Structures are given as C-alpha cells and as structure tokens.
Amino acid sequence: MKIYSKTGDTGETGLFGGKRVSKDDDRVEAYGSVDELNSFLGSLADALDKTSDLYIFLTKEVQCRLFDLGSHLATDPSGTFQLPSGLEEGDLLALENWIDRMTEELPPLKNFILPGGHPVVSAAHICRTVCRRAERAVIRLHHLSPVEGIVLQYLNRLSDFFFVLARHLSKQTGTEEIIWQKRT
Numbered sequence: 001m002k003i004y005s006k007t008g009d010t011g012e013t014g015l016f017g018g019k020r021v022s023k024d025d026d027r028v029e030a031y032g033s034v035d036e037l038n039s040f041l042g043s044l045a046d047a048l049d050k051t052s053d054l055y056i057f058l059t060k061e062v063q064c065r066l067f068d069l070g071s072h073l074a075t076d077p078s079g080t081f082q083l084p085s086g087l088e089e090g091d092l093l094a095l096e097n098w099i100d101r102m103t104e105e106l107p108p109l110k111n112f113i114l115p116g117g118h119p120v121v122s123a124a125h126i127c128r129t130v131c132r133r134a135e136r137a138v139i140r141l142h143h144l145s146p147v148e149g150i151v152l153q154y155l156n157r158l159s160d161f162f163f164v165l166a167r168h169l170s171k172q173t174g175t176e177e178i179i180w181q182k183r184t
Helices: 026-046 053-073 089-104 119-144 149-173
Strands: 012-014 020-022
Touching: 020 026, 026 053, 026 119, 053 089, 053 149, 089 149, 119 149
Parallel strands: none
Antiparallel strands: 012 020
C-alpha cells in the first residue's frame, strides 16, 4: 500500500464515512490539533524513564485516548458510520488523580510560572499550550457541530495535568521554577 493517495492534492481530505472536506475545515483543524498534541506528547514521553508509571500512563492511556478522540473528530457526523470518542468518566478521574498526587508533592503556587528551565519541563509546557489550542479548536467545532461534553472536559483537564506535570518535572529534575517578574 502506498502512503500517498493523491486525493488531497486539491486541498481536500476525506473524513471517516467518506465525506470530502477542505483541509482548512474546522473539523480538520480540531483533529489535526489533537494529532499535533499527541506528537508533542510522544516527544515528552521519550524523555522519561520507560519503566515509570508516568511514562506508562502517558503512552498507554493518554496517547491512546487522544488517538481515539482524534478519530472521533475525524468522523463525518452526518454519516451512518460513527466512531465514539473512546472517553469515559474514568479517564477524567485518572487525570484528576495524577494531578492530585503530583500537587501533594509541590509547594503551593504563589506566582505565575514561565515555561522553561529544563528540556523535559519545557516539553510539558509545550504539551499544555498545544492542548489549550486543541481545546479551542474543538470548541470552535462544537459551535458548528456539537461535540460530546466529555471531549471538552478531557482536553480541559489534560491541559491542567500538563501544567502540574511541568511543575512536578521541575521538582523531579531539581530545576528551579522560573517565576514571572513584573516589570517595575
């Protein structure tokens, strides 16, 4: 099977179910942003210990759920073929449990924190900001074509997770958090 089909050469792509849409369609932007997040997440995970619970959670849970979510968003909502989001309440609870566990080990947040300080911390912040952009793209799509509420909840919670993860990784690597300094 060839990787190139040439069917997108005119600026259109196919959704699951067969419908053709422009590559700048809000639906394509939404699932493309989720795919981009998943790629950045893969890069972040590559910097972690492959035997750690965190690595396993990111690769076996979060990346798989993002792939499910992207496939769901790439499905023609008016067609007879529908892929579910693959998200369940337990996925939200898993993110919240990780957030709570990591937060317990962190000093209270008293200042705005800037991205950076260590490559793995920066990678977590990149995931956070790409997740927020994906969330905005899905919300734009939701205004045109309703998206399951759990999809919006998951992306919102996931960006919170990445913020806390960045702080956790700062502590884990012994990196001082970079505090925003107001211009005086």
